Amino acid sequence: MNSIALGCVAVLGLLLFGLGLSVSMMRFRQRSLSDCADDPANLLHKLVRAHGNTAEYAPFLAVLFLFLGARSPSTLTVSLMIVATVCRCLLVVGLIAFPTMAKPNPLRFVGALGTYGAGIALCLALLR
DSSP, X not given: OXXXXXXXXXXXXXXXXXXXXXXXXXXXXXXXXXXXXXXXXOHHHHHHHHHHHHHHHHHHHHHHHHHHHTSOOOHHHHHHHHHHHHHHHHHHHHHHSSSOSSXXXXXXXXXXXXXXXXXXHHHHHHXX
16 A cells, blocks of 8 residues: 555545534534534634535545555556645635635635546546
8 A cells, every 4th residue: 555645545534534623613612503604704614614625525535545545556646646635735724714715715726626636637547
């Protein structure tokens, strides 16, 4: 198994579970067990969106990384795993660190575009 693939899976897992914990802690702090304000500047709203978005992409990326990582991946494939992982992290920072989600920002753009590009390329690598 490729150690970089495992490292990327670990980062995705930490991102997913760390965001889940952050949402739970923020809900506890705000005493909001199920809802959050539909305000794109509200931190709980941003955390919920970051966690939800991560939960949509991280599991499939992890499966791709593990499968391809177990098959002596090429340097290009390993690089794509790194790019996808970095882009997932950039997207989360872009969602949380900026004052509002109502306006686009470069981290969200690069994070989303990189996730799509690297994810599609990794899916194509399955066909080799």
